[in-house]
Each structure stands twice: as C-alpha cells, then as structure tokens.
Amino acid sequence: MVFRAPSWAPQLRDADIPDDQPLSDFLFDDRLRPRKCADCPTPFIDSLDGSGYSIEETRKRIEWLATGMASYLGITDTSGDVWDRVVSVFTVNNIHTPVLAWAVHRLNGVVAPANVAFRASELGYQLKDCKARCIFTDVSHLDLALEAATTAGISSSNIFLVSIPADNGGPATNIGSFSNLEDLVAIGRRVPPLPYMKWEKGRAGKQAAYLCYSSGTSGPPKGVMISHRNIIANIMQMNLYELPLRNGRQPEVILGILPQSHIYSIILTTHCSVFRGDTVVVVAKFELMSLVKAIRKFKMTMLYVVPPILIALIKQGALTKNATGFDLPSVWRIYCGAAPLSEELTSQIKAHYPQVLLGQGYGMTESATVMASHPHEVYDGSSGCVLPGLEIRLVDASGNDVEEHNQPGEIWARGPNITLGYFKNREATATTYSGGWLRSGDVGEFRLHPKTGDAHLFIVDRVKELIKVSGFQVAPAELEGHLLGHSLVDDCAVIPVADERSGEVPKAVVVLSRDAGCGYPTAEREIIHWVAKHKSKHKHLKGGVEFVSEIPKSPSGKILRRFLRDREKARQAQISAKL
Structure with missing residues (x-):
C-alpha cells in the first residue's frame, strides 16, 4: 500500500516545483511567496540585542558577501564546478549564517554545515572529505577550527570569523589576524558585482545546495547531497500543508534555537520561515530562564523544539511561571522533531500548557521533512500525516509491502524532496536509495485517527543501528x-x-x-x-x-x-x- 497526503490537503504536482532557479532566488520571488517581501517583517533577529536586517537589506548583503568572497578567493564568475566551492560553516547560531549560505549559493558553491559540538578530529574528517575551500567560524571555536584546518590542509588565511561574541574569553589565538564576514561584505560593496547567470531548466534538481553529514542507516558520517530543488520542494510541501491554517494570520514570531547545522533547522527555521514571511528570533545556546525571557520579550508565537527542551520546561515549570500563571503566554503552537515524544511527556506538556497546540514531525537528513502534524488534526504520539507530493511505503522484514493499518514496516519514501545521494559514496547510495525510494531505517505503522479516519504515522522501532x-x-x-x-x-x-x-x-x-x-x-x-x-x-x-x-x-x-x-x-x- 502506498500512503499519500490526506484528501483535505492541497496537492503538489511535480511540475509545480521550480527547477530553473537557485534556492535564494526562489525564497525572495514575489510571484511564488504567500506574502510579498515588502509586506514582511525582519526575517532574523538576535535574541540578545534585537539586531537584524530587513528583507531588502538581507538581499543586498547576500550580493555583497557573495561578491566579497568571490573576490577574496579568486572566483571570477559563477560558472565553475560547485565542488571546488565548498564552504564549511562551523559556528553557533547567529543571524548571519542564513545570509552566508545564500551568498555561497550566489557564487555557485555548496554549504557544508558542521555541528558546533564537534571536536577538532571530527571537524577535520568532514573538511577533508568534502574538500572545503574555506571555513566560517566564531571566536569561541576558532582554535578548534584552526586545528581541524591544519589536518585538512586549509590555510589559516581561508578561515573567516562571523561576528559573534566570544564565550569564556575566547581562544588563545590572536583574532586580529583573521578576516571576518563584515570585511568580505565591505569588499563586495567596493568591487563590481558577480555576473548573474540564468539557470537552465532542470539545473536546480541536479545541483547540490547543501552537503549535510549523516550516518544514514549505518556506518560513519557521509555527506548528503541536498539539491536546491529538494529544499524548494520541502518548503512548498510544508507551506501547502499548513496554508489553510495560516490564511489571515499575522506573521509568526518563531524560536530559532535549533542548531543551524541540522536539517530540522535548515528547512523549518531558515527557509520555510523566510518564504512565509515570518520572523525567527535566533538563540545561540539553550539556557532555560534566558530562553523563557526571550520568548516573553519578543512575544514568540511558535516554537520549533526537540524533546530535551520540553523536558526542561516541564521539570522546571515552577521556576518559569509569571504573574498570569503562564510561562509562555504568547505561544499558541509547539512543533517537536528530531526524536519522538513519549506519551507520558506529551500528556505532561498538554497539562502544563493547555493553550498550546502540540504537534510532531518526522524526517531525515536524506529526505528533510516527510511527515507533520497538522494543528487541525493532531493525533497524540504520531508524527502526523504524509506531506503533499510524497509517497510512503512500509516494507516488512521479508521485503513485502505492508497492506494494512496498524502493521509495522520500514518507512520508504519517494518524492521531490528526496535527496541526491551520498557524496563520493556509490555503495552507501545504492543501499539507501533504492529505485527512486529512500529507505529510512526506521520502523513505523500507520494508524487511523479515531475521529477523521486519516492515516497518521507512529514511529515504533529502528532498523538502522544509529543512536539518536x-x-x-x-x-x-x-x-x-x-x-x-x-x-x-x-x-x-x-x-x-x-x-x-x-x-x-x-x-x-x-x-x-x-x-x-x-x-x-x-x-x-x-x-x-x-x-x-x-x-x-x-x-x-x-x-x-x-x-x-x-x-x-x-x-x-x-x-x-x-x-x-x-x-x-x-x-x-x-x-x-x-x-
């Protein structure tokens, strides 16, 4: 049995998804956006000082930064090999990382995000594997970046700083000898802009925008090649799925605490939010009381989180109450992903925050988001329904399709958001990507909603050996x-x-x-x-x-x-x- 989006969800045809423009052009294309750029608030705001850039300023900074990087790195046009222009981003969350990513795309390059929790050996492995040309990091991670760059053969002159305050006094290294992102922006404002090259039809589906490392169903980390069209498709899928809910609503104010190197954040708080015209309040690191204060200060309406954040809110709920009795008075929706919520925790959250709609989602680096709860039809414990444009099969241990509800099987997915495969690893690609289907390694079962009869996915086990x-x-x-x-x-x-x-x-x-x-x-x-x-x-x-x-x-x-x-x-x- 093949499972698809519910009948009430808007449909998405393959022909509806642009394949002749890069991701950054799509994001700001008023012909496709639900809300015109001129009518949208600041897309990203720093939670500490409230700084940010308007959409118009953001678009200018993309051009300036792309031109500045190209000038510094000796790139004279936008027609070269994208794999010679891999840029590593190893930094805490900040308002500059999205602009940096889109600037890399503007100069026809690939963004390779790195987990900020990496040790030097782990970062060095990734830098060598993707042959990164340069690294962007913050002051507090500069020494680690330098050590990793040395093992990967990257010159210290190709390490750039993002303007983030140092933690714990910063590194022992003299930071004055390193160029920073603003230096590149300044260069880009002085020199002629990069030539613009119109993309031919089909290019967005073939060209990688991101190289995100994942262990897949087994083994060491592998670079997942995520095309421009993969992300464009996932943006459109999420937007269509939630469109009836958002019609007539003011722009959301969204919590941006998810690591910007993780696919969860890349899709939902970096790209979907900008396309919809929402504001993301970027938080560099999790500290409970600081987080609650930021939610109140900026009147956040929607929180994208992972289970540990919800556990902290529940365990320390008494400390976060305000005079009204609610610690999150402006929040109307919480969306949890990256790991399943237990039934017990779900019940505790709903009891603690009765005014909040709680939902979940499911996806992988190799697929981005494939399932999501819809606020009008939440089934507690499930990861929601299939997104528009996707097909899902459940395959049992004998290799046969599961033909009934309430029966488990490995989740296989097919659709426009399924990624290109693993970088320089044909064997792993052939194992995980089978005949157009992505094998997830997770075991799920579809259960019918007791009121609507729609099929919702429940994650019940894992075929793959990864620890989450x-x-x-x-x-x-x-x-x-x-x-x-x-x-x-x-x-x-x-x-x-x-x-x-x-x-x-x-x-x-x-x-x-x-x-x-x-x-x-x-x-x-x-x-x-x-x-x-x-x-x-x-x-x-x-x-x-x-x-x-x-x-x-x-x-x-x-x-x-x-x-x-x-x-x-x-x-x-x-x-x-x-x-």
Whole structure:
C-alpha cells in the first residue's frame, strides 16, 4: 500500500516545483511567496540585542558577501564546478549564517554545515572529505577550527570569523589576524558585482545546495547531497500543508534555537520561515530562564523544539511561571522533531500548557521533512500525516509491502524532496536509495485517527543501528573504532540506552584487555574519559560501560547489536518492575 497526503490537503504536482532557479532566488520571488517581501517583517533577529536586517537589506548583503568572497578567493564568475566551492560553516547560531549560505549559493558553491559540538578530529574528517575551500567560524571555536584546518590542509588565511561574541574569553589565538564576514561584505560593496547567470531548466534538481553529514542507516558520517530543488520542494510541501491554517494570520514570531547545522533547522527555521514571511528570533545556546525571557520579550508565537527542551520546561515549570500563571503566554503552537515524544511527556506538556497546540514531525537528513502534524488534526504520539507530493511505503522484514493499518514496516519514501545521494559514496547510495525510494531505517505503522479516519504515522522501532541523542545521530561503528584504539579494550560494541532527557545515550559493551592491570571501576573511568576527550558531547558514554567476556557476533563477524539492545531493554524492564 502506498500512503499519500490526506484528501483535505492541497496537492503538489511535480511540475509545480521550480527547477530553473537557485534556492535564494526562489525564497525572495514575489510571484511564488504567500506574502510579498515588502509586506514582511525582519526575517532574523538576535535574541540578545534585537539586531537584524530587513528583507531588502538581507538581499543586498547576500550580493555583497557573495561578491566579497568571490573576490577574496579568486572566483571570477559563477560558472565553475560547485565542488571546488565548498564552504564549511562551523559556528553557533547567529543571524548571519542564513545570509552566508545564500551568498555561497550566489557564487555557485555548496554549504557544508558542521555541528558546533564537534571536536577538532571530527571537524577535520568532514573538511577533508568534502574538500572545503574555506571555513566560517566564531571566536569561541576558532582554535578548534584552526586545528581541524591544519589536518585538512586549509590555510589559516581561508578561515573567516562571523561576528559573534566570544564565550569564556575566547581562544588563545590572536583574532586580529583573521578576516571576518563584515570585511568580505565591505569588499563586495567596493568591487563590481558577480555576473548573474540564468539557470537552465532542470539545473536546480541536479545541483547540490547543501552537503549535510549523516550516518544514514549505518556506518560513519557521509555527506548528503541536498539539491536546491529538494529544499524548494520541502518548503512548498510544508507551506501547502499548513496554508489553510495560516490564511489571515499575522506573521509568526518563531524560536530559532535549533542548531543551524541540522536539517530540522535548515528547512523549518531558515527557509520555510523566510518564504512565509515570518520572523525567527535566533538563540545561540539553550539556557532555560534566558530562553523563557526571550520568548516573553519578543512575544514568540511558535516554537520549533526537540524533546530535551520540553523536558526542561516541564521539570522546571515552577521556576518559569509569571504573574498570569503562564510561562509562555504568547505561544499558541509547539512543533517537536528530531526524536519522538513519549506519551507520558506529551500528556505532561498538554497539562502544563493547555493553550498550546502540540504537534510532531518526522524526517531525515536524506529526505528533510516527510511527515507533520497538522494543528487541525493532531493525533497524540504520531508524527502526523504524509506531506503533499510524497509517497510512503512500509516494507516488512521479508521485503513485502505492508497492506494494512496498524502493521509495522520500514518507512520508504519517494518524492521531490528526496535527496541526491551520498557524496563520493556509490555503495552507501545504492543501499539507501533504492529505485527512486529512500529507505529510512526506521520502523513505523500507520494508524487511523479515531475521529477523521486519516492515516497518521507512529514511529515504533529502528532498523538502522544509529543512536539518536537529542536529535543528533551517533554511529556505533564510529565509537567502536575509537574505543578499539584504547589499550584497555580488546573488543567492543556500542548500543543505545533509554534516557529520559536525551531519548537515548550510548553505552559501551567492552571486552577488557587481558593485560589491563586494573579493575573494572578504574577501566570504566578511563574508557569514559577517553571518549569524552576526543568526541562531541552527544557521543559521550553516558550509558556507562559494561564488561563482558565476549562480544556476540554472526558467523561472518558482524556484531549482533540487536541482541545486545534487546538484552539491555529486558534488563531495564526488570529494574523498572522492581521499583
């Protein structure tokens, strides 16, 4: 059975999606936008000082920055190979990153966002893999960027600073020797603008706009090639799906706390918001009381969040109440993604915020958003309905299509937002992208809404072995490879452990070296420290370390992680039953 958008949702034909213009042109094209540029407020505002640029100023800065970058990097036209113009962006959230991305597109380049939680080794791997030409970073991450750039062979002269205040005093490096984004804007204002080249039909569907790294269904991180048309299509899908809801409403004021390197933010708070004419209040990092104060100050109406933020709001709700009894009086809608909400947390949120409509969504880096709750038809616990223009199949373990509701199967998706594949990795592309369908690695089932009868998707399991920590993917193979580099580890496996705050956290199952010379408690401390020293925070072994005599494997030598996962679930269930 193929599942499609509900009958009440506006339809989207393939021919309706532009394929002859770059993403930045589409965003500001008044012929296509629901609200003309001249009638829209400031698209991005800094949560700390309230600064921002109007849409007209934003468009000028795109041109100036693109021209300045081209001049600095020696790019004389916009007809070169896009893969010679990959720009890495390694910075905390800020109002400049969207403009920077669109400027890279203007000079016919590709944006490669990097997780700001990366350690130098992780960033260096990505820089080398995508052959980044330059890096944009902030003062507080400059030393990390320099270390990674050295391993990737990128000159320090090609590291640029975004104008973000330093955290904790900033780096030891002298920042005065580095050019910044405003320097490039100034250059662009002085020199002749880049020539404009009209795109031929079909180009937007073939040319990558972003290279976002994902572990896919398994293995180490791989660059996902996301075309201009992929993002344009997803913008149109979300806009059409919510159009009846937004007709007649004033522009939304949206929370912009999602990491700007994550596909969730790239689609919903960077592009959909601008296309609709909303304002995004950009928040650099999460701190509960500062966040609540910003929501009140800017009278935010819509929050795009992940489960840990909602958990913090619930756990510390008493601290955030104001005189009216509501800590978020202006908010009418909360949209949660990146990881499923539990039924218990959903109930707590609805009880704490009775005036708020709570919904969820589902997607991947390889597909962007494919499912979303519609505020007029929320089914608690579900990820919503299929977006317009998409087709969804559920495939069982035998490779057959699931033909009934309430039956699980791996989610396969097909549509204009399904990305181009993995950069320089044909084998992984062939495995994940099959005959026009994207294999998600997630297991879901469609259940009929008790009132409307529409099919809603519920995520029930995961085929793929990735661990999802607060919406970030952790590949067990990556951590296992790192652990095997420690002298105390003879063999190992990494599995997920349920965690109330993060959804899941990694746990290491380790065969201790015979000549370790220490007991389990000491070995556990050293192994946990080893990972914490070299890997991002979301990859830390917060699930602990378990020591075993042997790692279960198949006859071919593959780690039987599902066996270890099931054993861990059974153990946790026994613990819960005793409490």
